[in-house]
Amino acid sequence: MNQAIESISELINAKIWIDIVISLGVLFLFLAIRKIFTTYVFKIILRYAQTRNTETLAQVLLAFEKPFRWLIAFLGIMLAIKYFPFELIAESTATKIIRTVFIILATWGLINISAIWSILFPRVIKRFDLEVDQIVLPFFTKLMKVILFTLCVSIIAEEWGFNVNGFVAGLGLGGLAFALAAKDTVSNFFGGLVIITEKPFTIGDWIKTPSVEGTVEDISFRSTSVRTFAQALVTVPNATLSNESITNWSKMGKRQVAFHLGLTYDTPRKKLETVVRRIELMLSENEEVDNDTILARFDRFNDSSLDVYLYFFTKATSFKDYLDIKEDVNFKIMDILEQEGVSIAFPTRTLVVQSASANVEEELLKQTRQQG
Known part of the structure; x- marks a missing residue:
């Protein structure tokens, strides 16, 4: 009788160890499959998608790569637990865990795939001739991520028996x-x-x-x-x-240039007129200057200069191009002034000093008037 019991006990122990080996074997098998998929299969599929110029498909594959790798590892763990000789997780709980993990991985992939909108969005706009600003894309992408995350949390909560409707209603109290x-x-x-x-x-x-x-x-x-x-x-x-x-x-359609050009007071009137008209003609013939508004006028008598007011717009609005056009115009103005022999004024002052004899005469004249 004792021998029979010992034999049965040995068989049970042997079966337990066999089940443990099978469980570990299943786990390592799935880990190997995961490694093979990551190293070889996925790269082959991705390379095929890229050679076919299917950028959308490549983005989808990249979005679901990590979730799929974790899915393979998770399936290996769950199957290893199933073959394990001892019950680690109840059947109902295992079912909930499997569903929860599937929901999380699916949501992870969908959130990752939101990056594909940067490719699809311009194509959809162009195909249907829509006028949609590109600023909508990042805002819409973030909104989709929030919605997917919220749905994921709600579904998982329902799966584990939490009353989501009651929770939402409870928020109304506060x-x-x-x-x-x-x-x-x-x-x-x-x-x-x-x-x-x-x-x-x-x-x-x-x-x-x-x-x-x-x-x-x-x-x-x-x-x-x-x-x-x-x-x-x-x-x-x-x-x-x-x-x-x-x-x-x-959003500027054109860019303004306005400044005063000061010329010396010894500039003859005819020369001044010629300079003003030549500058205006030069601006009107410049292809980079907008012809709608070009003003070149003798504007004022300044303290130390005759001021010509220049007002026009460049067609280019970028700062670099704007400066390039201004530089070109300034050089051409310098050429016109050199050709006409006109100089640019700088601040000057004239100091009048009377002679000593003139001062003496004035003093004597004042004394004579006082005596008279």
């Missing part, structure tokens, strides 16, 4: 406190919507407000990021930005 705490966040969110809908600027524009001046880099639910010309990154709340006056220098 709605006032919540609204007060989230007042700034809500105002910034709606400020962002105002910026998106009214489109006072877009990404890459040079703007100036009472708060900041620079190039717009990004817009989120809460704030807008502006890169200043000193290369500092300034984050302005959307609520503040939407309530400020915004000057968008990038």
Whole structure:
């Protein structure tokens, strides 16, 4: 009898060790499959997608690469637990865990895939001839991420038996406190919507407000990021930005140039007229100068110069091109002045000194009048 019991015990122990070996074998098998997939299979599929110029498919594969790798490892763990000789997790709990992990991995992949909108969005706009500002894309992408995350949390909560509707209803009891705490966040969110809908600027524009001046880099639910010309990154709340006056220098159709050109007082009238007319003609013939408004006029008698007022617009609006055109115009003005023999004035003063004899005569004349 004792021998029979010992034999059964040995068989049970042997089966336990066999199940343990099988469980570990399943786990290592899936880890090996994961390694093979990451090293070889995925790279082959990705290379094939790239050679076919299917950039969209390549982005989708990259978005789901890490979630799929974790899925293989998770399946290996769950199967290893199933073959394990001892019950580590209840069947109902294991089912919930599997569903939860699938939801998390799917959401992870969908959030990653939001980057594909940077490729699809311009194509959709071009295909349907839509007028959509590019600033909508990052805002819409962030909104989609928030929605996906919220749905993921809600579904997982429902899966584990939490009453989401009751939780939402419970928020209504503290709605006032919540609204007060989230007042700034809500105002910034709606400020962002105002910026998106009214489109006072877009990404890459040079703007100036009472708060900041620079190039717009990004817009989120809460704030807008502006890169200043000193290369500092300034984050302005959307609520503040939407309530400020915004000057968008990038929307200029043309750029103004206005200054006074001072000529010396010994410039003859005819020479002055000739210089003014030649400068005006030079500006009108310049292809980089807008012909709608060109003014070159003798404007005023200054303290030490005869001032010619020049007022025109460059067609280019970028700062570099604007400076290049101004430089070219200035050099041509110098050529005109040299050809006409006219000099540019600089501040001068004339000091009149009377001779000593003249002073003596004046003094004697005054004394004679007093005596008389």
